[in-house]
Amino acid sequence: MSNTQQKIDEQIEQEREQARQVCDTSGSTSGECAAAWDAVEELQAEASHQRQKPQKTSFEKYCDDNPDAAECRLYDD
Template identity: 75%
Template sequence: MSNIQTKIEEELIQARQVCDISGGNSKECAAAWDAVEELQAEASHQRQNKPKTSLEKYCDDNPDAAECRLYED
């Protein structure tokens, strides 16, 4: 996760530089900020992935166990 945070910081710096050079309303500036937003969205998605519970891990290792049975209605 820290790797993506580092990349976000780098893209932020680059976006600011691009906007300073080409202007805040330029296509280059908009594209640079789009790259920042995409990285931030990816970081958000990675944070949403929750680690498996002990039961989920157990069921991965023992799919035939009674505790791991799935019933359909």
Template identity: 70%
Template sequence: MSNIQEQIDQERENARAVCSTEGANSAECAAAWDAVEEVQAEAAHQRQKHPQQTYFQQYCDANPDADECRMYDD
């Protein structure tokens, strides 16, 4: 995931550079920020695909017989 964060940071720097040279209202500036948004959307998509487990969930996966992790039927 850090790789995609680095890519987001790189695209942001590029967008700022383009906007400072071409102007904030230029088509190039808009396109550069669109590229940032696309990478951010991909990062969000990857997070949804692989949600992170909480520490408690990790603990229960490693220790399914622990009292805290037992599931009871009603």
């Protein structure tokens, strides 16, 4: 697990604890409770996004392996 991923996971746990406290104080149907859990969901979405690695296309892989191939050349206008 990367250091960034570990930090996000720690933030998620902190936000969960805070959401539980807010909901205990304000009530489970309060706007504050909903907002606190929204913050948790946003962090979870970010964590999921961080875990996803961009997938290269077959063409990109080909060009990585064959940078001098005519079809892989880039030209400036």
